Amino acid sequence: MFDVIGKRNWFFLFSGLIVVPGLIFILLTPLTNGQVGMKFSVDYTGGTVWQIQFKNSNASTDEVSLILAKQGITDAEVSEDTAHNITIRTKRADLIPIVTPAPVLTANPSQSAAAASASAAAVASAQSSAQASAAAVASASAGSAQASAMASALASAGLTPAPTASPTPAPSPSGSASPSASPSASPTIAPNSVDQAGNQCDLHLPTTGTLATIAAALQADPNLGPIACTGIQSTVGPIVSAQLIQQAVLLILLGSLGILIWIGIRFQSIKFGATALAALVHDVIVVVGTFAILGTVFGVQIDALFVTAMLTVIGFSVHDTIVVYDRIRENKTRHAGEPFDQIVNHSILQTFGRSINTSLTVVMTLVALLFFAGASIHYFILALLIGIISGTYSSIFNASPLLVVWQLWEDRRRTERLSAIRGGRRG
Secondary structure: OOOOOOOHHHHHHHHHHHHHHHHHHHHHHHHOOOOOOOEEOHHHHOEEEEEEEEOOOOOOHHHHHHHHHHOOOOOOEEEEOOOOOEEEEEOOOOOOOOOOOOOOOOOOHHHHHHHHHHHHHHHHHHHHHHHHHHHHHHHHHHHHHHHHHHHHHHHHHOOOOOOOOOOOOOOOOOOOOOOOOOOOOOOOOOOOEEOOOOOEEOOOOOOOOHHHHHHHHHHHOOOOOOEEEEEEEEEEOHHHHHHHHHHHHHHHHHHHHHHHHHHHHHHOOHHHHHHHHHHHHHHHHHHHHHHHHHHHHHOOEEOHHHHHHHHHHHHHHHHHHHHHHHHHHHHHHHOOOOOHHHHHHHHHHHHHHHHHHHHHHHHHHHHHHHHHOOHHHHHHHHHHHHHHHHHHHHHHHHHHHHHHHHHHHHHHHHHHHHHHHHHHHHO
């Protein structure tokens, strides 16, 4: 029978060799102002995210990065998923111009009243002019009738009438002026396009700002060709990114605290909750420390999906630990009187096959995704893979041995206290 508990110091040493280097790189992140340690994406530092798809299925991310470098965007992170969607992430937040709405001027009450009075006076004046024009037309008609009667009388007498000036009617003024409405500029709606698979998609290319210049340069390149579809186009400011960091830390802390409280209540002992939390912290440091090392050496960045991966790892790690703890509680009742370290060792061996088989199925799926999934979730899968392996290891070789160490320490203190009490009585 393999003695896991008897070799616990070797397992603790192996965990220390894994945790300490990653912890050093994590602590170097704030000390070096991000030069060494974790590298954060635009989700946490602020910047611009733009997702596009070219009509050319052979368009490569390297060519896109080269064109971005020619446009002065040297810090861009370009990735491609399985649907040939290319995502561009850069820390520059000035690529999309901010459009501010024109201010609406509102007149004060006194000016509004004066304008209303002037408008009423203009309408009254127009009505008076219309009445005067009507009277003039009627007077001209009467005069014309009189002149016709006089002309006929003179003609009967054999006389020729003197020529008279015919009155010209005054132009009738308009009672009200019709305001001319200036047509408003209607927004340009880009027509739907078709992606490489023949499905309908949206095409909204930027027309102003640096992003419009980049779009024109990308489409002018013969190796890329025209853009078929556009997706995400957003800018993350520094305030939003700081809030995302606070929310990520808060989520992890609240999740860990809830796990500690629940396991303590479930097993009616703080030892179970504290040792499970220690194994959980071990897994978090392993994953974050690995990404801090990869960020320093290879420039791997931590994005928004990383927090999702960490919460998943925390849940999986605690789930595996609870399986072992449940068997320990059952064996304490069945094998009452046996040493606690032997009970724990039996429990680990009884659940060893179940833990390994469960983790192995998950690991095989993650390995397949790591090699065949798109680049956009590559590091998300890597974080899950590291966390699942670390969680399985810590549940078996860290959490339960720590529980034994705590219990043996309590038993030793209890024995020493009883010995001291007995010695005092004898004296």
